[in-house]
Amino acid sequence: MQPAKKWSQELEGLRGLASLWVVLGHICVLTSFHFPILSDPAIGVDLFILLSGYLMAKNYVERKEKEPWTSSATFKKFWLRRFFRIAPLYYVLLILAIVFGSYFGEARDVIGHFYSETQTNSSRYSDSSFLNVFTHVTFIFGFLPSYSFNTVLPDWSIGLEMQFYFLFPFIMLAVMKLGFVRACFAVIVLCALAKYLTPNYFAAFPMPSMILIKLHLFIAGMFIAEAIRRMSMWYVFFAVIAALASIGIYMQNDVRASHILAQVGMILMMATILWPRKAGSNTENTLRFPRWLLTNKLSVYMGDVSYSVYLLHLLIVIPVVAFLLSNTNFAEFSAVTRFIFASAIILPITYGIATLLYKYIEKPGIKLGKNVIARSETKNNRPVVID
Template identity: 50%
Template structure:
């Protein structure tokens, strides 16, 4: 993978760790194995959100000389880059999920009969209605409670990410006018106040797919980027307000999960921090930094988006078939977890590598050509 200016390989490793967390967490939930922390895949999604805020702020600031924030072309280029990063593979996986939706619903019902605590509304897997398809094609389903969690894909977070993309350029323009810290803190406060002024809106969503529910986590990632860039602890302190907001919002986040969210912010910042002198902290963080920069973790990062979209389409039927034909439920929770991980990991990651290479990367490359052609046409039209 080509590295951009000031790229930290640890970022790819963190992305790989986040996708692995979601993958392992969903297996733990499906086989009813209550592993602390691991069995909470939504924390892995929070790590993705922190990374998203961090990378967007970092890249936007680094490109501001070549791509001024106040130009429409900059905003349009940003949206095109992000759209082609997400959309091509998503559309392919959405079609697959809808085509096999009935089958996945049946498989999910088998799992629910073996482990009643895992039950979910399986009819959402096979909603082939025009409105369900339309809202997913245009990525607006995250703002509509009825459609926000209405396929076999864990795509509620994709809709959330698209909302971040839409809003982000305007957040950056506001930071130039009002200041970085002041703007982001104000937005955190708005999201928190909305929880109390419009409580029904925040609780209407089966998953936190509406931007106000997770905006503070995204903003924490932006603050972490500025902390690392300027080497200022103040921004890290402000980022740590995000877990406080999570606690005050009290939307499916208990105290241990809030603590883990704070540790993610501290740990991620420590790994990415540009340590100037040897110290106890620098030596401490050198261990996870080396691990996250390893070849296997960076590979996991490369295929992370493909893994995220694909894994449930394979894990659900594998678990159901193990229950039907190999009596998986009769084993101890730890044994059935290890068996399922052992079977699913090679299949999911092998197929994800193919998806990454033949669909995801080609979609990104096509997006780059669209951006370049658009820029060339703009220059030609600007000539006298």
């Protein structure tokens, strides 16, 4: 069965939802406002991970005829696309995070002074050592517990994403040899085995920045893509099983049931929203409104700028909340009022700057990547002239 080569705008809405979830989650945390699910930004990151696994599998399968999975050129194109999608904006904001790290650390201490439950080791923000910079520029920091959570940026997940991109073509080679289900579950078993053999290494990470801790969730996203391509609910079931592997693989022993349930809920939501329906059917009519919520102009815009919003937001949230606490009677407000007031200031600033970053850094970076790939293809296809 040939996959339908159609871009689903719902994906943009889901990415926009994921980034907004993370921003609001961090505002909840830093204003000491506790609201079920929303105040856990890690769940928003998990939605990003599921979407990444889905998109990589979907696009890789759709390009199979033009870009054979066994070709080294396919590996190169894939890695170049992903690098230029992620790296340009990341490097720009990494410079700001390193240069102004002490400022962000002081702002974070202010927040910790008012809300001790949010206190963190703010000295990690001001680490401008060669090793910290080098490991972040090369994206290897995600493998090193001491550097994996060592800037003001939420870049632990960026390193995680780059690790997934590196492994993904090899996973697809395994799919060719073993079949989709066997290959994917074999990867999950290897992750669980690694956790069993090196428990101290897994436990040393302050955030799940090392790929083996979260690879099963990327795999769950891949299963969703295959479920929709094959129109098979079995693959949705496999995606749920993959998510449940969090119980055995995640670095903490006390994995919250609410987090696992949220992952399962997001898998079922994605499958429901993205599943092809016959026009005019009852199911199509039932999903019309939620699909509209994800495909209207505002949702698509939020999806476009979602990466910029995600990477930027803590550079806005932390200083704004610290300023409000230091210079106003913000701390005396009720928790819900603090959350609403801070959000009303932070969201317009974040989305405004993110729009500029998307236009002037993200899009040119993507274009540069396409040009690099095109030049490489031209060079490789150049006829050899024999004198």
